[in-house]
Amino acid sequence: MNNGYEFFAEVYDELTGNVDYEKRGHYFHKIMLDNNKKDGILVDLACGTGSLSEYFARLNYDVVGVDCSEDMLAVALEKKMETQSDIIYLNQRMQDLDLFGTVDIVICALDSINHITNDEEVREVFKRISLFLNEDSLFIFDVNTIYKHQHILNNNTYVYDCENVYCVWQNNNLGHNIIQIDLDIFEYDKENDVYYREQERFCEKAYSLDDLKMWLDEAGFDVVNMYADDSFEQPNDTTQRVVFVAKNRECKNAIG
Numbered sequence: 611m612n613n614g615y616e617f618f619a620e621v622y623d624e625l626t627g628n629v630d631y632e633k634r635g636h637y638f639h640k641i642m643l644d645n646n647k648k649d650g651i652l653v654d655l656a657c658g659t660g661s662l663s664e665y666f667a668r669l670n671y672d673v674v675g676v677d678c679s680e681d682m683l684a685v686a687l688e689k690k691m692e693t694q695s696d697i698i699y700l701n702q703r704m705q706d707l708d709l710f711g712t713v714d715i716v717i718c719a720l721d722s723i724n725h726i727t728n729d730e731e732v733r734e735v736f737k738r739i740s741l742f743l744n745e746d747s748l749f750i751f752d753v754n755t756i757y758k759h760q761h762i763l764n765n766n767t768y769v770y771d772c773e774n775v776y777c778v779w780q781n782n783n784l785g786h787n788i789i790q791i792d793l794d795i796f797e798y799d800k801e802n803d804v805y806y807r808e809q810e811r812f813c814e815k816a817y818s819l820d821d822l823k824m825w826l827d828e829a830g831f832d833v834v835n836m837y838a839d840d841s842f843e844q845p846n847d848t849t850q851r852v853v854f855v856a857k858n859r860e861c862k863n864a865i866g
Contacts, residue, residue: 650714656722660686
């Protein structure tokens, strides 16, 4: 069983076909405009196969996509070749973020922060992001909530039956707000009329909103808004995803 996203990267776009990247990108862009950010250098952290990166490149942001998976980035580079965009892709873990200079916006979408299952590493990610953000710049990210882990994901199993991929998604609640996710992926080979099976395993951890706010403050951020799911409503006890909007208080002069 793979411990990562090697095979998952090949079928990721088909399995996430329910994610409307145009709609998500428009939503994040509205948040940026509301905070007077309409241009500049934008980092798409944990960019995966680059769908959001491509969206913001079309809006003329200078986009840097960062992901720890070489396989995900390989798919992103294929998209870049097709669109002839100017996106720069970096193969880095969030915890080791190291940019060429300071930037204006960092986005981390689709519960990527939840994939870090160690509190200290989340705090380190926030510090690294703050280090490379200009003063009064934006950090926007979303997280799955403890409610979602306990009541929606929990020990449930989901089946995705796509045109060329069949996936069984099994959740195992390990306690301490950690969910182990096991994927059995069957990809159809049309030429030979057979399915090939691969397995992937990874974990997600849900964090309390208070802890996230405290760690952001420690890293030099002010939380200016928190939204429920992809709306502009305030979160409540049954919110499944929370979108954080934070501003860097000062530039740490990380470069030079």
